[in-house]
Amino acid sequence: MDTFNTKSLALQAQKKLLSKMASKAVVAVLVDDTSSEVLDELYRATREFTRSRKEAQKMLKNLVKVALKLGLLLRGDQLGGEELALLRASATGRCLAMTAVSFQQVDFTFDRRVLAAGLLECRDLLHQAVGPT
Structure with missing residues (x-):
């Protein structure tokens, strides 16, 4: 059975293009001012x-590439249950960035343990989303 899907192919092309264009100039176009700051x-x-x-x-x-790819997948309604776990990881990452x-x-507010715990939580959420390899 032929499993060719134009929508899937277009999505792959968009993701590939975004991965090559993750420069500061492109981010300025695709990311709002608050996120950029x-x-x-x-x-x-x-x-x-x-x-x-x-x-x-x-x-x-790498953070920008992941965020843009997740946004692209979300916009294309390509996210299933596993992918929604990636959104949780993204939200955790955003919270970690704000921290x-x-x-x-x-x-005098820096606490390495807080950042380390947040990074470990992000890692665990990403592992859950990706599943066993």
Whole structure:
């Protein structure tokens, strides 16, 4: 049986295109001002914490790619039960980003355990969403 599906092919092409275009200029077009400010603060906090510009850029680029792909899937009504778990991971990631930003903005509030627990929770949610490999 032929399982070719044009909608699926178009979605794959869009995801591939987004993965190649996750630059700051493209993000400015696709992300609103508030989200952009949060991502900028997250980048600064990550760069300060890791002391590596390259690592901070890589982490933020991957975060943007995942968020854009999830948005694309959500817009195309392509999300099932497992994929909705990814949305929970995204919401947890957003909360974690806001926590990191607040740690950077308010002196003497940084707590590595809070960030580590949030990252572990995101990892577990992503593993649940992806399922056994």
